[in-house]
Amino acid sequence: MTEDARDEVDRLVAAWRTERPDLDVEPLQVLSRVSRLAKHLDRARRAAFAEHDLEPWEFDVLTALRRAGKPYELSPGALLRATLVTSGTMTNRIDRLAQAGLVRRRPDPEDRRGVLVSLTETGLARVDAAFSDLLRREHDLLSNLGPTDQRALAGLLRTLLAPFDSPL
Amino acid sequence: MTEDARDEVDRLVAAWRTERPDLDVEPLQVLSRVSRLAKHLDRARRAAFAEHDLEPWEFDVLTALRRAGKPYELSPGALLRATLVTSGTMTNRIDRLAQAGLVRRRPDPEDRRGVLVSLTETGLARVDAAFSDLLRREHDLLSNLGPTDQRALAGLLRTLLAPFDSPL
């Protein structure tokens, strides 16, 4: 009920209510904020990684490998499912990461169509450093929210995300 | 405390807890979900707009103009602030929208550096149709959440977004 605009989305919703009073624009309260927040997060991440000489896309691939645990090795197919990009993109990413010496490619001994990608020593060190730095910054971004609110927010987002993740 | 993975992010967090038990990865519960959800939303929007022969980037610009109200006219500078893109991108977008007959450019009579961009009749009709379609789909995406939860979620997101929106 409060009509004071507290963020851009409040202003945006107020404008729509004036222009299209016939429509129910409530969904924007959630979904526009998700999109905008993601865009800001991308920029924050870019800044965080710059100190470690990593691009966000490089980080995405390296963390997927890191999370897999020793020997830090996954197929391109597993990587593209983890990072939500297309196969052409993943091929390109792996090429450049390999050229930078952060990952290694080898043929899959069990499937001659397949390839396995693994972290190099350098890649492992780089991703570990960047990741703890990122967590520090993300922790700060969330500092306006208490632990209870954070858990509540995570739960609500999980509900929205579930239909996307399961049927894939 | 429940350790059953309910979405990809739960699995991701569990993997990190195993691999880096020294780090507090709680922030990912919120922020990874925001990023992933935004990515899925982009795809859903793309699908929705395809029926109206619009790309998401076209829609972003057209809605900003539509929201401004009659005469549906804004400067490129205002548009890029509304859409979080750079000036080079906005120039390119306006070029292509003008070529498609959806917007019109004219010199700003009050500032000879400036330009004003406005919706054409076609642009207005197109954006209105696409917008109500989008809202219908976004409404469905949120159907897993009751009205109370939606409001709670919007409020929590607003808290996170506020520091980004105000200091700009």
Add this chain to the structure above:
DNA sequence: GAGAGATATCTCGATGTCAAGACAGTACAC
């Protein structure tokens, strides 16, 4: 064990974005 269809990866062309800088015009202080 042969064939059909599925799967894994890569190639290629088109495209949208960004960053940095160019340029014209404005505003403000002196």
Add this chain to the structure above:
DNA sequence: GTGTACTGTCTTGACATCGAGATATCTCTC
């Protein structure tokens, strides 16, 4: 009024992404 800093828009070149299709291999059925 003149000079300096700022603002608004556009240009350019590099680059990451996507989508469609190519190729090789595997799997399953008969």
